[in-house]
Amino acid sequence: MRFGLIWSEAFSGLRRNASMVISVVLVTFVSLTFVGAAMLMQMQIGTMRAFWQDRAQVQIYLCASGSTAATCTAGAATDEQIQAVEAKLESPALSPLIKEIRFQTSEEAYQDLVDLLGEDEASFLTPEQVSATFWVRLVDPTEADAIVEAFAGAEGIEEVRDQLELLDPLFSALTVATYIAVGIAALMLIAAVLLIATTIRLSAFARRREIGIMRLVGASNRFIQTPFILEGVFAALIGAILASLAVLAGVRFGVEGYLQSRVAFVTTWVGMSEAAVVVPVLLAIGGVLAALSAGFAIRRWLRA
The missing domain is CATH 3.30.70.3040 (Alpha-Beta Plaits)
Known part of the structure; x- marks a missing residue:
């Protein structure tokens, strides 16, 4: 398989659909930021519960x-x-x-x-x-x-x-906030998946002549599909990286820089070590969802 040609086709598709790619990046960024926030909130609840249970x-x-x-x-x-x-x-x-x-x-x-x-x-x-x-x-x-x-x-x-028992209302409120963040994140992820699929279909339609030529010269379906899948994964990973940076910045400046000095009754906060655990998860979610969505979309288009 000629990887240079595949990468060239992938970046060519990204340039042709720049506006849709930006939309994918933004939707993925927002959705994964909510996912990261929900994960950190759940970690915070667990940390606080363990701290107060011990005391x-x-x-x-x-x-x-x-x-x-x-x-x-x-x-x-x-x-x-x-x-x-x-x-x-x-x-x-x-x-x-x-x-x-x-x-x-x-x-x-x-x-x-x-x-x-x-x-x-x-x-x-x-x-x-x-x-x-x-x-x-x-x-x-x-x-x-x-x-x-x-x-x-x-x-x-x-x-x-x-x-x-006096802390149960606090834990319940934080849990409800986590559920809300997860719900918003789920809706945004669905929107991102649909947007990626739409972007891949539009990219395939714009290059239908090229795809036809590749089929005539005997190119395999895998060779044809790979550039389109890479387009979706690349756009989603940019959004996941931005979401990861937002999570790290939120912990560094929001939690360690603001909350720790102003909310005295909470002595255990999530920190950069917890954020470092969240980042790979966000990158994995973005990459896997994009690959599955793009792969499904291009396979259906090629069968059509």
């Missing part, structure tokens, strides 16, 4: 003097009730699930409130009105329901809260 705790709030829960009608939790909670946490049924237990007195909890809000803002409360709390870190944070069920509704306990 999430179950908080057992004991009744304080101002508690209004039905389990706090007798007032603040007594020493006997506090000891009962501690004994239950250390029981054979629950202790295998627990990595660490920390008890925070109402005075310590009040001081934390003062440190957080300042003395002026916290002055409307007294230490007796702030709940003493057991902080329970689990071996497996997903088993927090066992702790919640063991203490929910017990006398002397105002509330049992799983910190991981």
Whole structure:
């Protein structure tokens, strides 16, 4: 097979259909940029979930003097009730699930409130009105329901809260955003595939005389099809390269340069190492889809 002739034919087709090639490049660029963004968002969700799962705790709030829960009608939790909670946490049924237990007195909890809000803002409360709390870190944070069920509704306990549940709305919102990005990317990829197929058909029609001559001199279908497939792959790869550069720039300047310094509560962000994983995937998707679309289009045209 004469590769020089094949490449010459491919670049000739690209020059003849420059406007359509630019359209393919742009559509592929936009669609693969959404694909890359969706992949990075999913990586970010996984990173954040792993980070917070490792640090999430179950908080057992004991009744304080101002508690209004039905389990706090007798007032603040007594020493006997506090000891009962501690004994239950250390029981054979629950202790295998627990990595660490920390008890925070109402005075310590009040001081934390003062440190957080300042003395002026916290002055409307007294230490007796702030709940003493057991902080329970689990071996497996997903088993927090066992702790919640063991203490929910017990006398002397105002509330049992799983910190991981507070983050579920955030993870759900990010997941929905990922699905939206994937949906847009899928639609754009379909448009890119159809556009590539249309471009190849137009290119074949413009060179129908040349194709006829090649058939007469005995050129194989593979020899005839290869330049057209290369046209589609070349245009799609340009779009994939632009999408890869957009993903790398987004991580470098958007995540590392902007978000890391302004969103303090998130300490784990995707970085260039994750972006480097996404880039080959984008290039592979662009090249494979273009090759399949162009190959299918030219084979159908040659059979027509």
